[in-house]
Amino acid sequence: MYKVYLEVIRIRFLMMLAYRVNYYSGIIIYSLNIGVYYFLWMAIYGNKGTLQGMTVMQMATYIAVSWMSRAFYFNNLDREIAQEIRDGTVAVQLIRPYHYLLVKAFQGLGEGLFRLFLFSVPGMIVVSFIFPIDLPGVSPVWAKFALSLLLGFIVNVEVNLLTGVLAFFILNNQGLIWAKRVIVDLLSGLTIPIVFYPDWMQKVLEFLPFQAISYLPSTVLVKGLAGSDFVHAILIQAVWCVLLWIPIQLIWLKARKTLIVQGG
Amino acid sequence: MFHLHLFIEYFKQYIKTRMAYRWDFVTQFIMNFFYQGINLIFILVVFQHTSSLGGWNRYEVIFIYGYFLIPWAVFSAFFNLWDFNDRYVIKGELDRVLTRPVYSLVQVIMETMTPESLVGGLTGLVVMGYAAWKLDLSWDLIDILLLFLFTLGSVMIYGGIYIALTSISLYSDSKSDIQPIIYNIGNYGRYPVNIYHRVIQFALTWVLPFAFVGFYPASYLLDHDHWKWYAFLTPLVGILYLGFGLMCWNRGIRHYRGAGN
Numbered sequence: 353m354y355k356v357y358l359e360v361i362r363i364r365f366l367m368m369l370a371y372r373v374n375y376y377s378g379i380i381i382y383s384l385n386i387g388v389y390y391f392l393w394m395a396i397y398g399n400k401g402t403l404q405g406m407t408v409m410q411m412a413t414y415i416a417v418s419w420m421s422r423a424f425y426f427n428n429l430d431r432e433i434a435q436e437i438r439d440g441t442v443a444v445q446l447i448r449p450y451h452y453l454l455v456k457a458f459q460g461l462g463e464g465l466f467r468l469f470l471f472s473v474p475g476m477i478v479v480s481f482i483f484p485i486d487l488p489g490v491s492p493v494w495a496k497f498a499l500s501l502l503l504g505f506i507v508n509v510e511v512n513l514l515t516g517v518l519a520f521f522i523l524n525n526q527g528l529i530w531a532k533r534v535i536v537d538l539l540s541g542l543t544i545p546i547v548f549y550p551d552w553m554q555k556v557l558e559f560l561p562f563q564a565i566s567y568l569p570s571t572v573l574v575k576g577l578a579g580s581d582f583v584h585a586i587l588i589q590a591v592w593c594v595l596l597w598i599p600i601q602l603i604w605l606k607a608r609k610t611l612i613v614q615g616g
Numbered sequence: 617m618f619h620l621h622l623f624i625e626y627f628k629q630y631i632k633t634r635m636a637y638r639w640d641f642v643t644q645f646i647m648n649f650f651y652q653g654i655n656l657i658f659i660l661v662v663f664q665h666t667s668s669l670g671g672w673n674r675y676e677v678i679f680i681y682g683y684f685l686i687p688w689a690v691f692s693a694f695f696n697l698w699d700f701n702d703r704y705v706i707k708g709e710l711d712r713v714l715t716r717p718v719y720s721l722v723q724v725i726m727e728t729m730t731p732e733s734l735v736g737g738l739t740g741l742v743v744m745g746y747a748a749w750k751l752d753l754s755w756d757l758i759d760i761l762l763l764f765l766f767t768l769g770s771v772m773i774y775g776g777i778y779i780a781l782t783s784i785s786l787y788s789d790s791k792s793d794i795q796p797i798i799y800n801i802g803n804y805g806r807y808p809v810n811i812y813h814r815v816i817q818f819a820l821t822w823v824l825p826f827a828f829v830g831f832y833p834a835s836y837l838l839d840h841d842h843w844k845w846y847a848f849l850t851p852l853v854g855i856l857y858l859g860f861g862l863m864c865w866n867r868g869i870r871h872y873r874g875a876g877n
Contacts, residue, residue, distance in 0.1 A: 377793030377794070378793075381797055384797070384801060391807075396665060527643035534654055544658060544662070548662070550664060
């Protein structure tokens, strides 16, 4: 059975390869975003060496790492699902002998792996030439980061699946998809690391899944989290991976029964 | 007069099509506010940890952001050339436009306008007004006239740059991703440009003059005389870039061969 999903990853990877021109511009766009946030944060630091327990160098690295991680975990699964529901192709998907949502998730993984190798890694090299950042050399930290990044990816996929399957009930969920994207960018720690939020906001964010997407993986790498801090971060991510699957599965079961194919 | 009449007719049609999906219309409205709010959150959170951003205090940065929203709103209400390549070149809609006795760009603009985006300008005014009130800025008639003139200049800069970029589609029907890249560069203009590296400052002033769609004009309205001459250049740069954009468009139209469908 798992072979089917491996094939899904492979096909999506090849599909991305066919449209690779998008990636050159993608690297430029991400570098531009890293640039604007780099200069903003440097101006915020001014001549203060450390803010909220992060040094200037850690902040610069955090910006680069979190944006390049986004290239890996970001996907449009929610939009794809909504689209397939709207144009009726979901009906065909449902009669095929696989779990529709799992296939979507693995398509996301194929896309993510493509971007990781052809976008994030070269992008990171480019960025490290332009901005003074400090990445660990050959070190077990990278393995920790990889694990954390993968869990962050899963949480993001689940958030996307959840937004997507809501299209079964809200037929035009463009607004929702858009709002979700903006919220994830803001609250996941991509633009503002969670420690910079006011205390009350940090407390709220602790109970939301978004920090597991960007803040925790980036912190694992940038601060080189070890011991119980690392285990704690991974546990939070793992718990969200499990917790988010419950509403998805429930909505999915209900949705299959109430599906109305619009003009299939 | 003729163009005004045409505009009103197009506008009526537009309202009819939008009102068919009222709920969609309303959500887009809310989303617009929401998105601008998000950027304000960034500024507010950041200023909890510092008292100045390159010498600008919290309300000054908010003021600059408020100004930035106004030309952007006007521009995005009337220039929606994002899917021009797909809609007009590949699907061949431009052939229809070219057979009609009105300037092609005017037709394209009227067919793709989204006047509801103007609401963003209102948001900008509110944000700016709030910051001005906190900063205790005194405004007289000349400032309001200048605001109007600067806005016009900034819109022309946006217009010129994006019309020039859109004209590329008239030469080649393959998709290019240059517009999103330029959009992301445009976002540099909403913060004080003196925080950027000198090379970037130069590029934002003389190459892709996005410093003129936010920072320079706003800094003058904030009574910072340091960038005064840049602020006054805004309308001039606007005319220059719009002229360049129109030139590209006209040449492109002459060159246009159709996608062959």
